[in-house]
Amino acid sequence: MFIINCPTCEAQQLVTNKNIESVHRTSEGMVGYVRCPGGHTVLHQFAMAYPKPKPPAAVLALREAQAIEAAGQVEDEAVTAELHLAS
Numbered sequence: 001m002f003i004i005n006c007p008t009c010e011a012q013q014l015v016t017n018k019n020i021e022s023v024h025r026t027s028e029g030m031v032g033y034v035r036c037p038g039g040h041t042v043l044h045q046f047a048m049a050y051p052k053p054k055p056p057a058a059v060l061a062l063r064e065a066q067a068i069e070a071a072g073q074v075e076d077e078a079v080t081a082e083l084h085l086a087s
């Protein structure tokens with residue numbers, strides 16, 4: 001079950017998956033044509049109703065640490081390459 005905003009009824013309507021007429025992947029995210037209980041077809045943006053969750057802060061910190069470490073390794077390799085050129 002999920003909620004759609006029907007502009008014709010001017011109300012939020014609780015609907016089920018059976019009310020979905022079609023689903024489409026667009027550059028704006030997943031959208032669908034959903035039939036409200038009053039029989040109106042509503043364009044529903046699922047992506048806005050269910051934003052993509054952000055990873056926990058601990059995961060973000062780990063990724064940042066890995067990115068810094070990876071950047072450091074690239075610098076080390078660059079220094080090593082310069083040393084080889086010098087010798």
Ligand SMILES: [Zn+2]
Pocket residue numbers: 006007008009010036037038039040
């Ligand atoms: Zn309606």
